[in-house]
Amino acid sequence: xxxxxxxxxxxxxxxxxxxxxxxxxxxxxxxxxxxxxxxxxxxxxxxxxxxxxxxxxxxxxxxxxxxxxxxxxxxxxxxxxxxxxxxxxxxxxxxxxxxxxxxxxxxxxxxxxxxxxxxxxxxxxxxxxxxxxxxxxxxxxxxxxxxxxxxxxxxxxxxxxxxxxxxxxxxxxxxxxxxxxxxxxxxxxxxxxxxxxxxxxxxxxxxxxxxxxxxxxxxxxxxxxxxxxxxxxxxxx
Numbered sequence: 652x653x654x655x656x657x658x659x660x661x662x663x664x665x666x667x668x669x670x671x672x673x674x675x676x677x678x679x680x681x682x683x684x685x686x687x688x689x690x691x692x693x694x695x696x697x698x699x700x701x702x703x704x705x706x707x708x709x710x711x712x713x714x715x716x717x718x719x720x721x722x723x724x725x726x727x728x729x730x731x732x733x734x735x736x737x738x739x740x741x742x743x744x745x746x747x748x749x750x751x752x753x754x755x756x757x758x759x760x761x762x763x764x765x766x767x768x769x770x771x772x773x774x775x776x777x778x779x780x781x782x783x784x785x786x787x788x789x790x791x792x793x794x795x796x797x798x799x800x801x802x803x804x805x806x807x808x809x810x811x812x813x814x815x816x817x818x819x820x821x822x823x824x825x826x827x828x829x830x831x832x833x834x835x836x837x838x839x840x841x842x843x844x845x846x847x848x849x850x851x852x853x854x855x856x857x858x859x860x861x862x863x864x865x866x867x868x869x870x871x872x873x874x875x876x877x878x879x880x881x882x883x884x885x886x887x888x
Contacts, residue, residue: 654819654822654845655821655822657845658845658846658847661844661845661846662847662862665827665844666846666859666862669830669831669864670831670832670864671693671695671829671831671832671836671864671867672693672827672828672829672831672839672863673693673777673827673828673839674691674693674743674780674827674828675689675691675780675825675826675827675828676688676741676742676743676780676781676782676795676825676826676827677689677690677823677824677848677859678782678784678793678795678823678824679818679821679822679823679824679825679846679847679848680817680818680819680820680822680823680848681820681821681848681851681875681877682820682821682850683820683877684820685875685876685877686739686784686792686876686877687823687848687852687855687873687875687876688732688739688741688782688784688874688876689823689825689848689855689856689859689871689872689873690711690731690732690743690871690872691860691868691869691870691871692713692731692743692869692870692871693863693864693867693868693869694867694869695867697720698720698721698722698723698727699727699869700869701715701716701721701727702714702715702727702728702869702870703716703869703870703887703888704731704870704871704885705885706872706883706885709732709733709734709874709881709883710732710733710734711730711731711741711872711874711885712729712731713727713728713729713731713870715727715728723772725745729742729743729744729745729747729748730747730748730751731743731747732872732874732883733747733748733750733751735751735755737786737787738783738784738785739783739784739785739786739874739881740754740781740782740783740784741781741874742780742781742782743777743779743780743781743828744770744779746763746764746767746779746781746798747781749763749766749767750764750783753766760783760796760812761812764779764781764796764798764810764812765810767779767798768798768808769798769800769805769808773805774805775835775836776799776800776835776838777828777829777838778797778798778800778828778838778839779796779797779798779799780795780796780797780826780828781796781797782794782795782826784876786876786879791814792817793814793815793817793824794813794814795812795813795814795815795824795826795843796810796811796813797810797811797826797839798810798811799811799838813842815843818845818848821847821849822845822847822848823845823846823847823848824843824844824845824846825843825844825846826843826844827839827844851875852873852875852882852884855873856871856872856873856884859871860886868888869888870885870886870887870888871885871886872884872885872886
């Protein structure tokens with residue numbers, strides 16, 4: 652099976668036919684050799700749905716729509732994309748800030764995440780998914796991580812870090828928080844998924860937004876990176 656066919660099948664089964672993959676992160680190469688970061692949030696509860704994406708320069712963050720209805724803000728309000736010189740970060744929680752601060756101080760991606768655990772939202776114990784893109788590193792430009800509850804003892808955190816070879820243009824690698832709907836929600840399992848990253852930023856945003864379940868999608872953003880410059884596109888419900 653070709654890479655494109657695998658990516659298309661993964662997109663169809665894990666996103667389009669799945670009403671609740673949860674939050675998701677994709678790092679991919681664009682058709683012309685640039686890069687794109689895709690990040691989205693979904694929600695079933697009123698608290699999860701009471702938010703939107705806003706951009707401040709190269710930073711993507713969440714903010715409440717109605718601050719009077721916010722519960723557990725530490726789980727839903729955070730910086731989702733941050734930029735350092737030559738480094739682009741994304742994550743589904745405030746570990747994105749932990750990564751940025753650690754790297755800026757001379758630390759490493761792995762060292763930063765060793766200080767963090769899966770989210771404390773029992774019984775789901777939502778995984779923390781994180782990504783780092785270094786376009787100037789031709790050998791290891793992308794790193795993905797998932798921190799999730801240990802299946803035998805959810806008080807413990809299993810840590811998985813992936814450094815795949817650069818994907819061909821038009822393809823990327825992604826993680827989501829869940830495999831699908833359920834009570835409790837089943838954490839994502841397996842290696843990062845090969846997923847499509849074709850067309851311009853507007854097409855990528857539309858493709859992923861339209862694939863997500865319309866009842867559960869909340870917001871989606873694409874960071875388009877080319878020739879050392881980036882721009883953010885946002886779609887809110």
